[in-house]
Amino acid sequence: LEDGTDHSNRPLIHLTPDKGWMNDPNGLWYDAKDELWHAYYQYYPEVAHWGRPLAWGHSVSSDLTIWNDTGVAIRPHRNDSGAYSGSMVIDYNNTSGFFNGSVDPRQRVIAMWTFDSPGSETQHISYSVDGGYTFIDYEQNPVLDINESNFRDPKVTWHEETSKWIVTIAHSQKFEILIYSSPDMKDWTLESSFSHSGFLAFQYECPGLVKVPVVKASNNDYVPANLTYPNSTTYNSSYFNTTFSQGDELEEAWVMFLSVNPGGPLGGSVNEYFIGDFNGTHFTPFTPQTRFVDFGKDFYAFQTFFNTPNGKDVIGLAWASNWQYCEAVPTRSWRSSMSIARNFTIQEYAPNPESVELNLNSMPVYDRESLIANQSRITTHNRTLEKNSAIHLNLSNNGTGVFDFNLTWSLNSSVYTNSDVAEFSLYLIGSDNSEEYLRIGYEGNSGAFFLDRGHSDVDFVSRNPFFTDKLSTYLEPYETLENGLNSYKVYGIVDRNLIELFFNDGSEAMTNLFFFSDGNYINEVDIRTSIDHCYNIEELSIQQLGI
Ligand code: FRU
Structure with a gap:
């Protein structure tokens, strides 16, 4: 080939x-x-x-x-x-x-x-x-x-x-x-x-x-x-x-x-x-x-x-x-x-x-049930993010490059100022080469969810002038929690070179291709933030899928 x-x-x-x-x-x-x-x-x-x-x-x-x-x-x-x-x-x-x-x-x-x-x-x-x-x-x-x-x-x-x-x-x-x-x-x-x-x-x-x-x-x-x-x-x-x-x-x-x-x-x-x-x-x-x-x-x-x-x-x-x-x-x-x-x-x-x-x-709409047999799943909930301690999550090593995830987070907008970049990110990292990753996350001042598909060794990704690497979409809050903070939701499906995101039970969607090197499937997720105690991961579950 x-x-x-x-x-x-x-x-x-x-x-x-x-x-x-x-x-x-x-x-x-x-x-x-x-x-x-x-x-x-x-x-x-x-x-x-x-x-x-x-x-x-x-x-x-x-x-x-x-x-x-x-x-x-x-x-x-x-x-x-x-x-x-x-x-x-x-x-x-x-x-x-x-x-x-x-x-x-x-x-x-x-x-x-x-x-x-x-x-x-x-x-x-x-x-x-x-x-x-x-x-x-x-x-x-x-x-x-x-x-x-x-x-x-x-x-x-x-x-x-x-x-x-x-x-x-x-x-x-x-x-x-x-x-x-x-x-x-x-x-x-x-x-x-x-x-x-x-x-x-x-x-x-x-x-x-x-x-x-x-x-x-x-x-x-x-x-x-x-x-x-x-x-x-x-x-x-x-x-x-x-x-x-x-x-x-x-x-x-x-x-x-x-x-x-x-x-x-x-x-x-x-x-x-x-x-x-x-x-x-x-x-x-x-x-x-x-x-x-x-x-x-x-x-x-x-x-x-x-x-x-x-x-x-x-x-x-x-x-x-x-x-x-x-x-x-x-x-x-x-x-x-x-x-x-x-x-x-x-x-x-x-x-x-x-x-x-x-x-x-x-x-x-797809038959998710048929894809989860013998596949691993990781979950975490109620984790307040801190600047100096990333959360690491590992998917199983025999990944297929196919998984989905449900992520709900809340935002405490009183802990940052207008001039901060108040973001949290999920780094979806390749198994063989960790220099290749997708970054997705949310930033409070812009009220937007972002995706960065530019971290790849594949030539096309860096050379093609139209393969826009950083994309974002404004996201309205999903609901207000009992503690008064607004929460937001995203459901994502990753299938080898395609990531589809559905926000707040589907009020908005975002479909993007991405390319990593041969066989470098995502099997690690790091969660990081730029501001202490700004974001709480209410719920994150990642389910590996296979046929
Ligand atoms: C849209 C389109 C259609 C046309 C077809 C040709 O992508 O340009 O208008 O019928 O593709 O392949």
């Missing part, structure tokens, strides 16, 4: 291709008959670089944890072209006429994707009669052609109230999300355009519209919350003429996802969202804010699964990379992984003491 980090850094519990190049997730759907999750993706199998002909690769998983690569599912009919991003639906009622009784209604899948050829982007559909492994192109493709070269990434959903298919497609460089409807996936009518919203960057990509349950904060049982709308002055804006009246109960809302690249605020790619209402033709956001799905550098082209086991959960995943450096990351035979799948809800949260906002909340 040309590069030492190739195989030892390949994630175990994230979707990666066996070989070749992968970008956006496509066509995500859940097969209720075989109880199988299907994920497709932008795929160039020949070498680990983006290239044409670009196909859809395919992987399946029974638990969103272990993925099996099943090879190419959809390919363009020309070598100078690409089967660009798109989505899949299950046509239970055979609205398309593609299916007969031999295909179980739960497996009647139709893909809608962009055929990109030199100078042109049009929308095609293909269907499968073998449960999503092979596809037949519709004879009368394209089903949508508006004579444009930047018109792509159809994400289809079913709109119950009007009994129609709805698709969102990026008219990328016009900053428009075009919304079309169809009775049969073949004939499409333009209904509206949601345009110039959010942070524009260079262009719009991969939009998506989905209905998301509204739940009470810290209640993950999907019990509809008793939120009334609008219930704080923040929502009283008549700017967008929302259809809700005072006192209406809000049980679900529509979320429009959008990816923009290049030119995101952290550099490169970024995923945005808007919370609002959709009436079957028009999407109306509740507020004019630009919001971000993830505050890390490696979360892009997010999409949701069509169908989930209980039919109402919203589960999705993203490509865990960034167009700024995705082709340069130090893996050779395969490139890129997906994020862990996440479950989405809308919850209220208080970004500051005077506002309550609706917020997209996400927590990871």
